[in-house]
Amino acid sequence: MIAIIDYGMGNLKSVEKGFLKVGVDVRVTRNPSDIDDAAGIVLPGVGAFRDCMRNLTETSLIGSIIRSIEKGKPYLGICLGLQILFTESEEFGLSKGLDIFKGRVVRFRFSSNDLKIPHMGWNNIRIKKRPPLLNRIEDNSFFYFVHSYYVVPEDEEIIATTTDYGLEFTSMIWKDNIFATQFHPEKSQTLGLKILKAFGDLVSVHS
Numbered sequence: 001m002i003a004i005i006d007y008g009m010g011n012l013k014s015v016e017k018g019f020l021k022v023g024v025d026v027r028v029t030r031n032p033s034d035i036d037d038a039a040g041i042v043l044p045g046v047g048a049f050r051d052c053m054r055n056l057t058e059t060s061l062i063g064s065i066i067r068s069i070e071k072g073k074p075y076l077g078i079c080l081g082l083q084i085l086f087t088e089s090e091e092f093g094l095s096k097g098l099d100i101f102k103g104r105v106v107r108f109r110f111s112s113n114d115l116k117i118p119h120m121g122w123n124n125i126r127i128k129k130r131p132p133l134l135n136r137i138e139d140n141s142f143f144y145f146v147h148s149y150y151v152v153p154e155d156e157e158i159i160a161t162t163t164d165y166g167l168e169f170t171s172m173i174w175k176d177n178i179f180a181t182q183f184h185p186e187k188s189q190t191l192g193l194k195i196l197k198a199f200g201d202l203v204s205v206h207s
Helices: 012-021 032-037 049-058 062-070 189-206
Strands: 002-005 026-029 040-043 075-078 086-089 101-107 119-124 142-147 149-153 159-164 168-175 178-181
Touching: 002 012, 002 032, 002 189, 012 026, 012 189, 026 032, 032 062, 040 062, 040 189, 049 062, 062 075, 086 149, 119 159, 142 189, 149 168
Parallel strands: 002 026, 002 040, 040 075, 075 178, 086 101
Antiparallel strands: 101 149, 119 142, 159 168, 168 178
């Protein structure tokens, strides 16, 4: 079973529906023991970084998330589920993240009004290194984004894909059992479903 972590933020229903559509067994939960028992975990999220970390703390879920990652369970982070893996975010002042990876979450800043914030809609990804979740995805494929902040990893080796929006930013990371996307697979139609299916297959092999 894959646990989709419910901490009061995120597109839980659309993520759940996406996995079920490709035949992957998932359970939406905020119970730490469910997360400890799960074969893989998914952390979706939309909204503010600080609120995300506060909610995870108040629901006592941080320990279960970190334990699962340290045990080598496949982890899929979506949007905020990517950002909180890093040291800190500058959103609404500095907020501490999980610090699994060194780096910061910063806001798009453009000198002209040509590019709107948030970055919202379809954009393509450029594959720097190909994680298993992208085995059936072609380079320059389009996925759906909605965000005002992006991650700046200190270790460029974890960057799986980048995307251009006024600058080249990290749109997916991968290291060992950790996969995380700035784009939303659950909103990205056929290609997004391929990623969810690939994650489900990876969890099956791991378990």
